[in-house]
Amino acid sequence: MKSVELGEVQAAFADIIWEHEPVGSGELVKICERELGWKKPTTYTVLRKLCEKGLFKNENGIVSSVISRNEFNASKSEKFVEDTFAGSLPAFIAAFISRKKISAKEADEIQKMIDEYKEG
Numbered sequence: 001m002k003s004v005e006l007g008e009v010q011a012a013f014a015d016i017i018w019e020h021e022p023v024g025s026g027e028l029v030k031i032c033e034r035e036l037g038w039k040k041p042t043t044y045t046v047l048r049k050l051c052e053k054g055l056f057k058n059e060n061g062i063v064s065s066v067i068s069r070n071e072f073n074a075s076k077s078e079k080f081v082e083d084t085f086a087g088s089l090p091a092f093i094a095a096f097i098s099r100k101k102i103s104a105k106e107a108d109e110i111q112k113m114i115d116e117y118k119e120g
Contacts, residue, residue, distance in 0.1 A: 001094050004053050004054065004055055004075070006050075006055075009046070011045050013036070013043075013050065014050060014072075016031055016068075017056055017063055017065065021065055022063065023034060023064075024046070024061055024062060025044075025061045025063055025065070028047070029043045029044075039074075047063065052064055055067050055072070
């Protein structure tokens with residue numbers, strides 16, 4: 001999946017779509033007017049841009065995601081680790097837990113994930 005960058009406004013809009021999908025475009029306009037104070041043209045302009053980025057689709061007036069919220073967040077996380085820690089997950093984890101201790105329960109959950117996704 002290619003990396004998709006979103007500004008603050010686009011991210012807020014994307015969250016609205018993920019929360020309500022599949023959603024009719026007319027209903028989306030109403031939600032954005034209520035939650036963001038947007039007019040119809042603004043909603044359609046931002047929707048078009050996010051469709052062009054490959055995040056959402058608008059087919060027959062129904063808006064839905066091409067990339068789920070979880071996939072999007074996973075991609076952002078991977079990019080952050082790659083850009084900030086040269087792709088080293090251990091370096092990221094070391095930096096994270098050096099400032100915030102984790103509970104025994106969190107450590108167990110992390111260990112289960114490691115065991116589940118371990119190669120070999």
